[in-house]
Amino acid sequence: MQPEARILPVTPAQSETRAQLALILLGGGVFLAAALFMTLGARGSWAFVLQFRGMKLLGLILIAHAVAVSTVLFQTVTANRILTPSIMGFDALFVLSSTLLIAFMGSVQLSGLDPRLLFAARLIVMTLFSMALYRWLFLGEEQSLHRLLLTGVVFGIFLRTLAEFVQRMLDPNEFMVLSDMLFASFTKIDPVLMGIGWALVLAVTLWLARNLARLDVIGLGRPVAVNLGIRWRRDVLLVLALVSVLVAVSTALVGPVTFFGLLAASLARLAVGTTRHAVLLPAASLTAMLLLIGGQTLLERLFAFNTALGIVIEFFGGVVFLILLLKGGRR
Amino acid sequence: MIETRALRKSYGSSLVLDEVSLTLPRGGITSIIGANGAGKSTLLSVISRLLTADSGAVSIDSQDIFRAAGPELARKLAVLRQDNHLNARLTVKELVSFGRYPHSKGRLTPACREAVNHAMTWLDLTALSDRFLDQLSGGQRQRAFVAMTLAQETDYILLDEPLNNLDMKNARAMMLTLRQAVQALQKTVVMVLHDINFASVHSDRIIAMKAGRVIHSGTPAQIITPAILRDVYDMEITVQEIDGHRFAFYYG
Incomplete structure (x- = not known):
C-alpha cells in the first residue's frame, strides 16, 4: 500500500464527498479572496478602484488558470507528478522565441506591428519549437521518468542560457523593447494582451471540457490508452500544443514562473484525492487562483509589499518540488 | 484471423524479432512460450500496435493494424x-x-x-x-x-503473462475463465505464458519462440515433447502423460 493512502479516501462515496467538499471550499475561498482583493483598503472613488483592481483581478485569474491547467495536462501526458512545463523549459522556450524574433526582425519593424499580431507570431514560433523539441521525448514507446526529468532540466537550462546569450548580442534599444515584452509582473498587465489571453484560454478550456473522458484515458499511460483506442501520437501532440498556448499566455503576461504550477497542482491533488480530470482540472485552477489572489491581497494590503509574491510562491513551490523528488517521484 | 508478415524489430543492435511470419486462426487459445528474451512479449506488443515494427506488417481480419483507426481497432482487439x-x-x-x-x-x-x-x-x-x-x-x-x-x-484478447502474480488457485481460475470466454463468447485469446504446463493443459495451439524467431508451432501434443522442448529451452526436460495431458518436468 502507498504511504499516502492513509490520507486518501477509502470508499468511492467518501471520495465523491471529499472531492465535492474540496471544490466547494476552494470556490468559496477564491470568492472571498477576490472580494477582499477588490475592497480591502480602498480609498477615493469606488468606480476607479473597482475598475483598476478588476483589471488586475482578471489578470490574476487568467494566469492562475493557465498555469494550473497547463501543469495538470502536462503531468497527465507525461504520467508523472513532478514535471511541469516550466521545469521542462516551456517558458524558457517562449522567452527564446521572443528574443529570436527581435534579433532577426529588429525592434523597429516590431514596434510598428499590431501587438496582437506580434503575440501571435511569438506564440506560433514557440509552439513550433516545442513540437519539434519535445515530440521525441514524449512519443517514445518506452519512457523513463528519470531520463525525462534529467533531459528536461538540462533542456530548460540550455534554452534559458541560449536566450540570455542572444539577448547579450542585441542592440541596447532592441534589448529595451524585449525587456518590456518579457518582464511583466503580477501587478502590471497589458490590457490588449489580456484580451487575447482570455480568448485563447477560454477556447482551450472549452476544448478540455468536451474531452475530459479522453484525458482520463490518456492519464492511464500509453499501453492502456492505446489499447482503449487513443491515437497516442496525435492526442499527445495536441495536448502539448494546448500546453504551449497556455504557457505562452501566462509567460507573456507575467514572465516565467517555475514552481507555481507544481505547487497548485500538487495541493489540488492532495485536496481532492482523485485523478478524474472533471474534478482535478477545476480544483487545480481554483487552488492557483486562491494562492495568487489570496497571496496578492495579503502581501499588497496587509504587508504593503509589492513584488514579493512571485518569490514567496516560488519558494513554497520549490519546497514542494524537493519533497516530491525525495518521496521517490513515482507518484 | 491475425497475420504477421516478416516482422523485424531490434533494440539498438540486438535483433528481437527476426522475420516473424505467423497466422493465428480465429477462436481458441494460443500460447506463446520460450525462454526469457526470446521475443514473446515484443511479438505480442507489435501485434497489438503497442510497439511499431521496424519492418513487416500485421493484419487482423485482413485489416492492417497500423492503418486502422484507433477506436475501431480497440473494439476488435484488447x-x-x-x-x-x-x-x-x-x-x-x-x-x-x-x-x-x-x-x-x-x-x-x-x-x-x-x-x-x-x-x-x-x-x-x-x-x-x-x-x-x-x-x-x-x-x-x-x-x-x-x-x-x-x-x-473484443473478438481478440492478447495477454502478456496473465498468470503473473497469481497463486495456484487464482491461476487456474484465470485459465478456466479464459477458456469459458473462448467457448461461450467465441473469443480468440493469445497469451504469453511462462508455465509450459498451463500452456500444455489449456491451449489449443502453442507457438515456441527462440532468439526472435518462431521455431515450432502446433498442438500441445506436438510441442510438449522432450525433443522440441530441448530445442526451445536448451535443457533436458522429461515429459509424462497424465490423464490425457502432457506435463513437462524440469524441477530436478
Whole structure:
C-alpha cells in the first residue's frame, strides 16, 4: 500500500464527498479572496478602484488558470507528478522565441506591428519549437521518468542560457523593447494582451471540457490508452500544443514562473484525492487562483509589499518540488 | 484471423524479432512460450500496435493494424501488458468501466453497465467493485485489469503473462475463465505464458519462440515433447502423460 493512502479516501462515496467538499471550499475561498482583493483598503472613488483592481483581478485569474491547467495536462501526458512545463523549459522556450524574433526582425519593424499580431507570431514560433523539441521525448514507446526529468532540466537550462546569450548580442534599444515584452509582473498587465489571453484560454478550456473522458484515458499511460483506442501520437501532440498556448499566455503576461504550477497542482491533488480530470482540472485552477489572489491581497494590503509574491510562491513551490523528488517521484 | 508478415524489430543492435511470419486462426487459445528474451512479449506488443515494427506488417481480419483507426481497432482487439502501473487512483469498477471507452467515449450506456457488471462477475470481482486498486493484492489487481479487457467486448484478447502474480488457485481460475470466454463468447485469446504446463493443459495451439524467431508451432501434443522442448529451452526436460495431458518436468 502507498504511504499516502492513509490520507486518501477509502470508499468511492467518501471520495465523491471529499472531492465535492474540496471544490466547494476552494470556490468559496477564491470568492472571498477576490472580494477582499477588490475592497480591502480602498480609498477615493469606488468606480476607479473597482475598475483598476478588476483589471488586475482578471489578470490574476487568467494566469492562475493557465498555469494550473497547463501543469495538470502536462503531468497527465507525461504520467508523472513532478514535471511541469516550466521545469521542462516551456517558458524558457517562449522567452527564446521572443528574443529570436527581435534579433532577426529588429525592434523597429516590431514596434510598428499590431501587438496582437506580434503575440501571435511569438506564440506560433514557440509552439513550433516545442513540437519539434519535445515530440521525441514524449512519443517514445518506452519512457523513463528519470531520463525525462534529467533531459528536461538540462533542456530548460540550455534554452534559458541560449536566450540570455542572444539577448547579450542585441542592440541596447532592441534589448529595451524585449525587456518590456518579457518582464511583466503580477501587478502590471497589458490590457490588449489580456484580451487575447482570455480568448485563447477560454477556447482551450472549452476544448478540455468536451474531452475530459479522453484525458482520463490518456492519464492511464500509453499501453492502456492505446489499447482503449487513443491515437497516442496525435492526442499527445495536441495536448502539448494546448500546453504551449497556455504557457505562452501566462509567460507573456507575467514572465516565467517555475514552481507555481507544481505547487497548485500538487495541493489540488492532495485536496481532492482523485485523478478524474472533471474534478482535478477545476480544483487545480481554483487552488492557483486562491494562492495568487489570496497571496496578492495579503502581501499588497496587509504587508504593503509589492513584488514579493512571485518569490514567496516560488519558494513554497520549490519546497514542494524537493519533497516530491525525495518521496521517490513515482507518484 | 491475425497475420504477421516478416516482422523485424531490434533494440539498438540486438535483433528481437527476426522475420516473424505467423497466422493465428480465429477462436481458441494460443500460447506463446520460450525462454526469457526470446521475443514473446515484443511479438505480442507489435501485434497489438503497442510497439511499431521496424519492418513487416500485421493484419487482423485482413485489416492492417497500423492503418486502422484507433477506436475501431480497440473494439476488435484488447491487449493487456505485464506491468500495469497506474498514476490514476481508481476503484475496480472505474477501471473496468474504462474498458467501455472505445464504445461509449466515457458516457456509459445501459449496455455498457451490463458489460461492466458481466466482466466483474466473470472474474469474481463483484464484492471488490468499490475497492480502490491500491487496496488490492497483486492477484486481485491483475484480475481487475483482465476484467477491463473483457468489458471491451473484443473478438481478440492478447495477454502478456496473465498468470503473473497469481497463486495456484487464482491461476487456474484465470485459465478456466479464459477458456469459458473462448467457448461461450467465441473469443480468440493469445497469451504469453511462462508455465509450459498451463500452456500444455489449456491451449489449443502453442507457438515456441527462440532468439526472435518462431521455431515450432502446433498442438500441445506436438510441442510438449522432450525433443522440441530441448530445442526451445536448451535443457533436458522429461515429459509424462497424465490423464490425457502432457506435463513437462524440469524441477530436478
